[in-house]
Amino acid sequence: MEKTKTIKNKILSHGTISFEPTLIIYRNALKFIVEVIDEEWILVEGLSTKEVTRVVEKLIHRTKDNPSPEYDFTSTFYKFPSYLRRSAISKAFGIVTSYRSNLKNWQSDKLKALSDGKAFTKKPPVLSMEHDAFPVFYKGNMFNRISSNRAEIKLFINNDWVWHTITFNDKNLKNRGILDWKENNPTLIKVGKKYFINFSCTKKVKVNKTKxxxxxxxxxxxxxxxxxxxxxxxxxxxxxxxxxxxxxxxxxxxxxxxxxxxxxxxxxxxxxxxxxxxxxxxxxxxxxxxxxxxxxxxxxxxxxxxxxxxxxxxxxxxxxxxxxxxxxxxxxxxxxxxxxxxxxxxxxxxxxxxxxxxxxxxxxxxxxxxxxxxxxxxxxxxxxxxxxxxxxxxxxxxxxxxxxxxxxxxxxxxxxxxxxxxxxxxxxxxxxxxxxxxxxxxxxxxxxxxxxxx
Structure with a gap:
């Protein structure tokens, strides 16, 4: 059995740099991709997340082999990191999939109520475009660990994506007994006015089988x-x-x-x-x-x-x-x-x-x-x-x-x-x-x- 736990670490020092522009541009990108997936639902319905990423990237990302995508994501979000874009696509696909599932259930309930001659007043679900989502910092592409409590992360500063060094409180990483756990890609989280870097850790646990x-x-x-x-x-x-x-x-x-x-x-x-x-x-x-x-x-x-x-x-x-x-x-x-x-x-x-x-x-x-x-x-x-x-x-x-x-x-x-x-x-x-x-x-x-x- 694979178990997962998230370790929350407060960011202590980041100078005068604000993380807010990074969160804003990521959420704007997520909104853009949600609209695209909803518009092109026929193309992605039933596909796996990996397959959806490939299809959506062809629709929005301009490359040498794909000079004229149907939706111009590249111009709006210039130099947007590739792994962050794929993370946003996965998140957006989950949002639209949930909405479509709820809509299907609503239509089924409405049809059943009308066939039974009952009044149906339940409102249909609405696809929300604004989400308070947080970006995942993929190792190598957006996150590099320097020491146990210092790391470089890629942030959106002055209209460009640049590397910036942060210091975070690592006492939770030391005290939570996760030395033998696999550390996954961290997430930047905002709680109130404070920022945290959260590490997701996984481990395969053998469940007790005592007679x-x-x-x-x-x-x-x-x-x-x-x-x-x-x-x-x-x-x-x-x-x-x-x-x-x-x-x-x-x-x-x-x-x-x-x-x-x-x-x-x-x-x-x-x-x-x-x-x-x-x-x-x-x-x-x-x-x-x-x-x-x-x-x-x-x-x-x-x-x-x-x-x-x-x-x-x-x-x-x-x-x-x-x-x-x-x-x-x-x-x-x-x-x-x-x-x-x-x-x-x-x-x-x-x-x-x-x-x-x-x-x-x-x-x-x-x-x-x-x-x-x-x-x-x-x-x-x-x-x-x-x-x-x-x-x-x-x-x-x-x-x-x-x-x-x-x-x-x-x-x-x-x-x-x-x-x-x-x-x-x-x-x-x-x-x-x-x-x-x-x-x-x-x-x-x-x-x-x-x-x-x-």
């Missing part, structure tokens, strides 16, 4: 109180590690800012309040990244091969329950999918796998199989039917890990063997009722039958 009976997994229960509660578990149900991840300071700070935002909105009506939202989004991003990093550190500590989550889609809160408005507000700021996505990205870099299980009743059922739990006044704790008091989220993480192992253990068995095992462990029939106790009972049944997990 199920030799696996150690990290079962993660994401929550609103604790950001995540993790347990390291072996295939026989033995829990060998636990970790609670939370950011109380950042959450308290975010709640304070949200309170101030609500107060401002109550007194002034609906306001944009960009400074409030910037701080809220920054804290949310920190919570997401920090939680994902701590999960991966915990997984590396126990040499885990799989990280297991619950399927957490859109969660609806009934209107008639107590505190529904407050719960919906909390869910709105809960970046559960962002955490899962970040963990997946980081885990794949390390060869770990990501798996998800059915979330139903993972928190409502006790891990020891005693039945439904009763949440205490202190919501982190729960009382089992046998009187035991335990951490509710920790119990849920045990059940999440158990559901993964049960599914993987039973997967290679024939239907006949599976039915024989389910006869001995009846709770396996209801997958939403599986707990850690079910996994332990499954192993006992396998030992009785003389069967072993694959």
């Amino acid at each position: 199920i009976n030799e696996q150690t997994i990290i079962a993660v229960d994401l929550g609103l109180t604790n950001s995540a509660v993790c347990s390291a578990m072996r295939s026989n149900g033995t829990v060998i590690g636990r970790k609670f991840i939370n950011q109380p300071i950042e959450k308290d700070r975010m709640n304070t800012i949200i309170g101030k935002l609500k107060k401002a909105q109550r007194s002034s009506g609906k306001i944009e309040a960009p400074n409030f939202w910037r701080r809220i989004n920054g804290l949310q991003n920190y919570i997401k990244v920090n939680t994902a990093s701590e999960i991966i550190k915990f997984a590396e500590e126990y040499n885990a091969s799989v990280v297991v989550f619950e399927y957490l889609g859109k969660m609806r809160v009934p209107k008639d329950i107590f505190g529904a408005k407050r719960i919906r507000h909390k869910l709105h700021h809960w970046c559960k999918l962002g955490i899962q996505s970040k963990v997946e990205e980081m885990a794949h870099y390390r060869g770990m796998r990501i798996r998800r299980v059915n979330p139903k009743y993972t928190s409502a059922l006790a891990f020891d199989g005693s039945g439904k739990v009763k949440r205490n006044t202190k919501k982190d704790l729960a009382t089992f039917q046998n009187g035991k008091v335990y951490h509710a989220d920790l119990s849920a993480s045990y059940n999440i890990g158990a559901r993964y192992f049960i599914k993987e253990i039973l997967k290679p068995f024939s239907e006949k063997k599976r039915l024989a095992i389910q006869a001995k462990v009846p709770e396996l029939l209801a997958r939403t009722r599986l707990t850690l106790a079910s996994l332990i009972s499954l192993h006992q049944a396998l030992r009785t039958n003389g069967a072993k997990p694959a």
